[in-house]
Amino acid sequence: MGRPKSPQLTPDRIREHALVIIDTHGLEALSMRKLAEALGVRAASLYNHVATKEALLHDVANDVMATVDTTGFSTDWRTGLVRWARSYRAALAAHPNLVPFMASGPARRETSLSRADAVHGGLTSAGWPPRYATMIGASTKYLVVGSAMGSFAGGFVDDAGIYDERFPHLRNAHLLREHAAEIDDDSFELALRALVDGLQAQFEQVTESSAEHAEGRQADSGG
Template structure:
């Protein structure tokens, strides 16, 4: 009888296995050796499909960013910004352990750069000066990444005695963790809405003719 064949490897299967390890055990848990064991192959086999662990992480980041929606900028900049931010948050929140790797920037990743280009182009095309477009993209990213990295409401313990008397303004904080998903979603929407409303006023002020009093 011939030797048993190794399980079929493909870039897709490798990325799926790597993301599963990260999702379940954290970013530091991923190693090429552990990934090979999970896939039932030798570590050397992985290098026929991916050059390094770093390259694999960039591939995973590209897969995540591929789900981010920038189509709203064809409607107007407000729709584009809101749709991008919501889909960006959803993409990161689905894989929170990968967020620290992705938070530093797009590097040379094609899909990530394409999304960044679409956002910047959508804003400048609507009339925002390039400097403002850069700052708006950065501001929205800070909001999205912060929201995706953890739960504010889920960070409070559900023991009422912890807050009793010593922290009177937090007397209902023990209820937060029970409603964490709802509170976190509403908080993100509140912040995003406030950002867009503030930017809308700023946009109108920038577009006002010289000598026109800017709205306060």
């Protein structure tokens, strides 16, 4: 019998099926045995393409991070930060079960590191000191990951009787779940706008201080 025209297993197909299992059943549900069953092969066959389950998770995370957009920094740091944050949140929100793994850090993931490099480089090129660029990246990640991990509005039970007179300031909380997506999206945009506006004020102080230091050094050198 001749060899099949297309291989039964490919790295892309393996990652796609792994992500489906994670999205559908959760991160802990992924095992090489279950993945092999979904692909219709023996588990041993997977190890010809993937060394370990953890390595597979890093490959899947790389695919998700590939959709994150850092091109906005070529315009200015505000545009870059907003575009990065929105696309980062969208990527994570599409796969919430994978977020705990991805939130632990970029590790050695090529795509994650390239995005982190682009963000840091975009901020420092715009005039942010490296320390501030690191903190801005971290602060934005906190906002994005927290937003992607769950719904604030969706966490309220849609039973008006629960809130009653005991929680008078939450008397309309039973209505939140119905509008959860809208509230969560708007809340993220509010927080992102507040972050960027606050950073703009900080940026003006930082660049002004840097200019004063530069003038001072020039004066001290007799220039």
